[in-house]
Amino acid sequence: MQNLNPQVAQSYLHLFLYGSNAKLGMQAGFYGIQSHHTQIHLLQAIYEGVIFSLMSHLERMQVRFPNASTLRVTGGPAKSEVWMQMLADISGNETRNP
Structure with missing residues (x-):
């Protein structure tokens, strides 16, 4: 996955597996899938x-803590270099394991 070009992949997941803050019962689905995926x-x-689902929460936290520039991440995803790099790229923040 580290070698995939995000601009070329162009497959998306609309993620609401467990509802959302916007409305309960929202659903997830893949979009843009083609035979080469x-x-x-x-x-x-x-x-x-x-x-990106996490970003909705991070954006609210950034309003409260505007000077924060580092995300301290724990749990399973924190053990993955891929997750951590994607989170850093999408959020624009440095990521660290405590």
Whole structure:
């Protein structure tokens, strides 16, 4: 997945597996899938979908803590260089494991 070009992949996951803050019962789905997409493309879409969902919470936190520039991440995703780099790229913040 590290070698995929996000501009080329163009498969997306609209992520509301457990509802959302906007409305309960919202659903998830993949969009833009074509015959050349592989499991890796879908996995990349899942990772990006989860991170963009997280961004809705991070944006609210940035209002309260505007000078924060580092995200301290724990749990399973913190063990993955791919997750951490994607989170840093999408959020524009440095990521660290405590």
